Amino acid sequence: xxxxxxxxxxxSFWRKVKAKLKVFVSLIFFLLGEHMRxxxxxxxxxxxxxxxxxxxxxxxxxxxxxxxxxxxxCADINLLSAEETVRMIREKGGEAIAVQGDATKSEDAKxxxxxxxxxxxxxxxxxxxxxxxxGLGVLETSEEEWDRVITTNLxxxxxxxxxxxxxxIEAGGGVIINISSAAxxxxxxxxxxxxxxxxxxxMTRCMAIDLAKYNIRVNCIAxxxxxxxxxxxxxxxxxxxxxxxxxxxxxIGTAWDTAYAALYFASDEASYVTGETLxxxxxLLAAGGRRRSEEKLV
Numbered sequence: 001x002x003x004x005x006x007x008x009x010x011x012s013f014w015r016k017v018k019a020k021l022k023v024f025v026s027l028i029f030f031l032l033g034e035h036m037r038x039x040x041x042x043x044x045x046x047x048x049x050x051x052x053x054x055x056x057x058x059x060x061x062x063x064x065x066x067x068x069x070x071x072x073x074c075a076d077i078n079l080l081s082a083e084e085t086v087r088m089i090r091e092k093g094g095e096a097i098a099v100q101g102d103a104t105k106s107e108d109a110k111x112x113x114x115x116x117x118x119x120x121x122x123x124x125x126x127x128x129x130x131x132x133x134x135g136l137g138v139l140e141t142s143e144e145e146w147d148r149v150i151t152t153n154l155x156x157x158x159x160x161x162x163x164x165x166x167x168x169i170e171a172g173g174g175v176i177i178n179i180s181s182a183a184x185x186x187x188x189x190x191x192x193x194x195x196x197x198x199x200x201x202x203m204t205r206c207m208a209i210d211l212a213k214y215n216i217r218v219n220c221i222a223x224x225x226x227x228x229x230x231x232x233x234x235x236x237x238x239x240x241x242x243x244x245x246x247x248x249x250x251x252i253g254t255a256w257d258t259a260y261a262a263l264y265f266a267s268d269e270a271s272y273v274t275g276e277t278l279x280x281x282x283x284l285l286a287a288g289g290r291r292r293s294e295e296k297l298v
Contacts, residue, residue: 036069037267042120044112046103046160047129047179048074049081052229057179058129059085060255061262066094068263070125073116074098077130103130103156110163123167125266127177130156133193133230146192153196157203161218165211173215177265178204179258182224182281197222201277208275217274219265224281226253246290248283 043065047058055063058076066072066089074089076082079100089096099115101108116123132152134145157178168174181197188194204220211218225231225243243252261278264270279285 036067037263037269038065038125039069041065041070041124041266042073042116042122043070043125043127043266044073044075044116044123044160044164045127045129046075046101046112046156047127047131048072048085048098049076049078050084050229052232054229054232055255056129056228056230057223057226057255057258058127059088060259061127061129062096063088063092063094064256064259064263065125065266066096067092068267070266071120072096073112073119075101075103075112075115077102103128103160104151106159106163109156109159112160113163113167117167122171123164123174124171125175125177126160126164126168127179127262127266128157128160129179131179131181131196133190135190136192137189138191141191149192149196153193154199154203157200161207165214165216168216169214174217175266175270176207176211176216176218177262178218178220180204180220180222180277182222182279182285184222184277185279185285204277205275212274217265217270219270219274220277221258221261221265222277222279222281223258224253224279224284226255226257228255246284246287247281248287251282253280253282 045058045062045065048062050056050059062072062074062085072089072094074082074085074096077100079098082098082100086096086098097119099112101112103109113123130152132149134141134149136145161176164176178200180200183190183194184197184201201220201222204218208218225247227235240252244250257280261280265273
């Protein structure tokens, strides 16, 4: 009888401890959630996979958004690549779903938006990452190649935005983030690539003014040279060393630099910012290609 009484007291004490621990843990998660910059937001990242092994802009943005509390629909023409991004998000405790689609086709663009609404109930943030490059000038570029790059880089932004905006209006507003390139601001040797990236900058401005009345902000990010799968095929050791000499910060950025710029635009911290392009290039454009000097000017 005495042993039973002691056991009862121990169990009773343990239940009280468990209850207090549960409250404490819940409070910790609540406080952490309160500080998540995208808590209760739903994001559709188009181009959320990666063009090769590693982490590109779309994957980094998706992972970071999920870490900051967003529910993320990871869309990509390559479903396996999108699913890999989802795996990375879920490993870190985030919430994400993969969907396959070609953003250059209206039916697919609409389906990706609808998949987001069906899965998460609303759409607050659209990130247009899809893009390809062609290393040809005006004489070498065929009509077919021109159309391919224009369609992929520009039409995708138009179609995804067109189908996402009604859902954002219904939600009371939203954010669209377009990924351009620092190539938009120089005479780039890749004709179709430089042209489309410059067009995205002005498309962003036009959309920002057009959609402001719906409380939809539209901004753009223009990354410079980054260590991403897309750039990997041309990132030789000699090119890497040259870039470190001409980039004022003395280093090559990563997809995470783009992701943190996107996080700012997506968050309420940028609630008064629209129609803007944030250049993320380590100061390369500002330096005008001049080499860094290792000598002190006296």
